[in-house]
Amino acid sequence: MKTTNAVMEYLAALERLKKNAPVHVPKGSPINKDQVALEAGRKRGTIRNRPGFEQLIAEIESATSEQSPSVKKKRLQSNPNQSAEIEQLKRDLDVARSRYMSLLYLNAEMAKTISKLGGEVAQYGVVTDLQIDPNSTDVPY
Known part of the structure; x- marks a missing residue:
């Protein structure tokens, strides 16, 4: 050819x-x-x-x-500052996941208590009206 x-x-x-x-x-x-x-x-x-x-x-x-x-596989040299930042972000993600799971558990427990007392509990996944206190001193961590 x-x-x-x-x-x-x-x-x-x-x-x-x-x-x-x-x-x-x-x-x-x-x-x-x-x-x-x-x-x-x-x-x-x-x-x-x-x-x-x-x-x-x-x-x-x-x-x-x-x-x-x-x-x-061309790999760039690792940057120590970037590596430290990645590790910090991983720790922050773990803290956020832990807090999220804790809040889910707390929410489920409060829903059980409200149901036992005869109150009406909104279904999960339904957005309800939330009010946030702007003067709150509650810090997540």
Whole structure:
């Protein structure tokens, strides 16, 4: 089968990506069909499973499997400040979940008490009129 000019451009782009010397995409980019198309100066998604691209797709897949793991998964260095902030957010989430579960339990207990005393209890999921005291000193934690 005759190789078209477009396929030859894609193959040249693939070779540049293999050598980690791309012109149009950042160095260290993963090798896949979209990156090869972008490196060839074409749009993303132009390399598809259609007649004429079988050899190209096979070479891209073989290059992908040969690519080193460090290039496949490019990871930024962890930022200590960001890590500390993430840990603090996780702790805050645990506190919020704990408080939420506690309030759910308290709400269920109050609903039982109201029912025992003969009062009417709103069904769960129904929004009722809430009044919040703006001068309240109740702090969740």
